[in-house]
Structure formats: structure tokens, C-alpha cells
Amino acid sequence: MAVSDHRLNEALDTLKGSGVRITPQRHAVLEHLINAMNHPTADDIYKALEDRFPNMSVATVYNNLRLFKDIGLVRELTYGDASSRFDYNTSEHYHAICNECGKIVDFHYPILDEVESLAEQVTGFDVSHHRMEVYGICENCKQKQSAH
Known part of the structure; x- marks a missing residue:
């Protein structure tokens, strides 16, 4: 099993343990974040997934990122007035x-x-x-x- 698959399974278990329903959109946003090495913005994630989920809005992506942040799965990185970026790596770095x-x-x-x-x-x-x-x-x- 690839490291990203293992991390995705761990993240999905964390979501389940928090009582969060795992929708296809949530699964896709989480998977994208785990595989992304560029600390994407909500807009970056939306653009990467819009072909697979044409009915998904930027707000949906943002709401899911907020949820993941509240659960402790992702960190929000804010730099000045640029868009927030999101980081799946929650270890100290x-x-x-x-x-x-x-x-x-x-x-x-x-x-x-x-x-x-x-x-x-x-x-x-x-x-x-x-x-x-x-x-x-x-x-x-x-x-x-x-x-x-």
C-alpha cells in the first residue's frame, strides 16, 4: 500500500470517528490534499476537482476544508492577505x-x-x-x- 493510501485510510478513519459522513466530494478533497505537495488553496482544489464534480462549488470545498481543520486533519496557512493554503501534514514542521x-x-x-x-x-x-x-x-x- 502506498504511503498516500495509508494516510488517506487513516484520515477517513478519523472522519468516521468524528461522526462525519464521508461523501464522494469529501473523499476527493481529502485525497487531493494528501497527494498535493504544493499546499493548495481552496480554489486550487476546486479547479482540480471540478471535472469530476461539476456540481461542487468553491464554498463546498472551503466548508470541507474548515471541517477537516476543526477535526485536526489539516492546517490552514495564512500569509498576509493572500488566499489561505491548506496543508495535510499536521506534524510539527x-x-x-x-x-x-x-x-x-x-x-x-x-x-x-x-x-x-x-x-x-x-x-x-x-x-x-x-x-x-x-x-x-x-x-x-x-x-x-x-x-x-
């Missing part, structure tokens, strides 16, 4: 974001997990979570720039 094309790539750096305890010691806060982004130019955009 960080993002590298291209300034040119907006591509987002996951990376993990376990040492940074200590930031939360340090922040608690320094500020007295009860820290719930943190996020980090690094910005730069991805390899594709670098190649395009050097080609000019």
Missing part, C-alpha cells in the same frame, strides 16, 4: 516560501521545538504553538532568473 512564485516547501528542524520552552521561561507565557517561515527564491525561479 516549517515552511520555506519562494518570493517569486509562492511555492511552499516543508522542512523539519527538531531543535527549534525548544523555542517554546525558552519563550515560556523568558516571557512567562503559556505557549500553545509556534510557526516559522523562511523566505527566498526556489530552484525553478533561480534557473529562470539566470536564463535571462
Whole structure:
């Protein structure tokens, strides 16, 4: 069984356990998210699935993403006033974001997990979570720039 199949089955089990009915649209949105490496927007997912589900609206996609977020299956990534992007990978990780094309790539750096305890010691806060982004130019955009 492929990793994505395993992740999809786990996600479907989580939905069932939450009492959520698994409609064909929900199944398709979840499957797309699990297989997508580009942290898609609701609009991206809608466009990818509109041929299979001509009666599905962007609102349906968005409502399902909200539901998945509430259950803890996906994370919503918001950057400034750009559209929210959705990430199936809910483990602790960080993002590298291209300034040119907006591509987002996951990376993990376990040492940074200590930031939360340090922040608690320094500020007295009860820290719930943190996020980090690094910005730069991805390899594709670098190649395009050097080609000019």
C-alpha cells in the first residue's frame, strides 16, 4: 500500500470517528490534499476537482476544508492577505516560501521545538504553538532568473 493510501485510510478513519459522513466530494478533497505537495488553496482544489464534480462549488470545498481543520486533519496557512493554503501534514514542521512564485516547501528542524520552552521561561507565557517561515527564491525561479 502506498504511503498516500495509508494516510488517506487513516484520515477517513478519523472522519468516521468524528461522526462525519464521508461523501464522494469529501473523499476527493481529502485525497487531493494528501497527494498535493504544493499546499493548495481552496480554489486550487476546486479547479482540480471540478471535472469530476461539476456540481461542487468553491464554498463546498472551503466548508470541507474548515471541517477537516476543526477535526485536526489539516492546517490552514495564512500569509498576509493572500488566499489561505491548506496543508495535510499536521506534524510539527516549517515552511520555506519562494518570493517569486509562492511555492511552499516543508522542512523539519527538531531543535527549534525548544523555542517554546525558552519563550515560556523568558516571557512567562503559556505557549500553545509556534510557526516559522523562511523566505527566498526556489530552484525553478533561480534557473529562470539566470536564463535571462
